[in-house]
Amino acid sequence: MKILIAEDNKAIARGLEIFLKNQEHTVVLTENGEDALIRTLREKPDLVISDVKMPGKTGIEFLQDLREMNNLTPFIVVTAHATVENAIQAMKIGANDFLLKPLNLEELGLKIGKIKKDMELLEENRNLKTKLKEIQQPEIIGNSKAIKQVRQLVQKVKYDRDITVMIYGESGTGKELVAGLIHNSGTRAGQSFIPVNCAAIPDNLMESEFFGYRKGAFTGALTNKKGLFQVANGGTLFLDEVSEMSQSMQAKLLRVLQEKQVQSLGSTELENIDIQVIGASNRNLKELVGRGEFREDLFYRLSVLEIDVPALKNRKEDIPLLIEYFMNKISSSLNFTPEAIDFLQKYNWPGNIRELENLIRKMNVIYFGKIIGDAELKKEISTRVPSNDIIGADFEKTYKSAMEENVKSFECKYLHYHLHKNDFNISKTCEKIGVSRVTLHKKINEYNIKSIPER
16 A cells, blocks of 8 residues: 655654555655645555644644545544544544554554455445446447437536436437436436436326425325435436426426425425436427427526437447347347348337337247348238338229228328337327327227237
């Protein structure tokens, strides 16, 4: 270990230097607090041993300056029996241990050994956390230009812990993955990452879910409950489908972003919060602002930085890499022929990355250990999503009957496409294509459209 000694008594300093060098440590000697602070910052020792009483800056002031700079170098303070309160003060500021004069070198050796062991355990813990993070939070897979741009933006965002980010992309493109990478690459890594699907929370429950409530705030509030803002405090709140928030909830979210405070239902107290907010949507918020469906002031608060996650159909060169990644993820022994890869790169992928992963899982179950050609893929994909091509008319039929047949064929495929794209969410599909729920349910029954079994 490299150990810095701050001691103005030359005899004591020399005795410590000889003892520590015999223990195979590197020693740096200083005689006052000012020099000790400068050399600690410059030479980055593994441990500091500092006397309390020194000319100029005291050992306590030296320690306090280090900790205020967020420098966590292990620190042992040395003081006399008559001033043991100095040791207590140092421990409160952030010293790791203390020694009383006259020094017991055997005791010092034991304390150094304990600190070294603690440092090794801390480093091991950091390495384990890093490995766990890599397992739980994979990197964005792909080398396409669009994905490289996303990756570059994620790396830039990590330097601002408070910036709000808006992520756009179709369903299944990996918006939550991008949000998680922003969180885990920044200074909030290790704190809570709370993903919330705003479209899945009923309007009448949204306020209590986000702000929490106190016991007795309303009928059924039998205990205190923290809201999502409080649970995410110190970390990141990811608001997926933020475009689905009601106007009243949008106003409340805007206030939280401005004031950095929340108030639980039934409480008169304001709580300070420190969170980063990341929003996501498959709809263009600026267009919604133009139609009066989303608050303009909230839009500008959320969209400090915008990231567009490309649809899989716009990054087809990444498909071979994604296939390899998903196969490794499930320990698959499938083999795809060049014709099969070519077929997958020509397919339109309305369900994006999620659809590709589901397909790989399905193929692994059905064709485990086999070679997959384009014939097997055509068979499996055709049972999931009808082709977008409109069948040709039977010219032997009358104009009216041929037209009716083709209109029905188009209608079935059109509805199936949009239902699949929106994960068979009826409300979202109705809004997207402009039909009522009654009409859509009627058509689903008429054409016997079924949801994807792999979901």
